[in-house]
Amino acid sequence: MRLPGPEKDPAGLENLARLSYKHGFLGSGCIHPTTVEILNKAFSPAPEAVARARELMAALDAAFAEGKAAITLGNEMVDIANHKKAQALVARADLIEAHEMRKRKAREAMAYKINFRAYNTQGREDAPGLGLHGQRDRIFR
DSSP, X not given: OOOOOTTTOHHHHHHHHHHHHHTTOOOOOOSSTTHXXXXXXXXXXXXXXXXXXXXXXXXXXXXXXXXXXXXEETTEEEOHHHHHHHHHHHHHHHHHXXXXXXXXXXXXXXXXHHHHHHHHHTTOTTOGGGSTTSGGGGGTO
């Protein structure tokens, strides 16, 4: 069976990834750069699910402090098993958020580095120390 490629069927790839996530898979391999965003979106927990998990954890923590083993939240019974699943979901969401923050900072640093080089070499063809392979570039490596 040939899996749908992003250039031919991005919606099909997203549906396949969402179905895989529902069946317990936590990720997929990427062989094309256009699949990264699609797969990240599909395998990341939904913000609503994370909010619900945080709410469940807070309610159960309060119940555990009172000595209760289970409570009714909304119209369902929740207990330690639900708490552990919620903890795993929140931990995964926190890891994803931390990774996204590192990526954002790295992109900002690269943008600054590129802008710094462009500013220092603008109109200065005779400035070999300020070029891409010049002496001052060692600061950024």
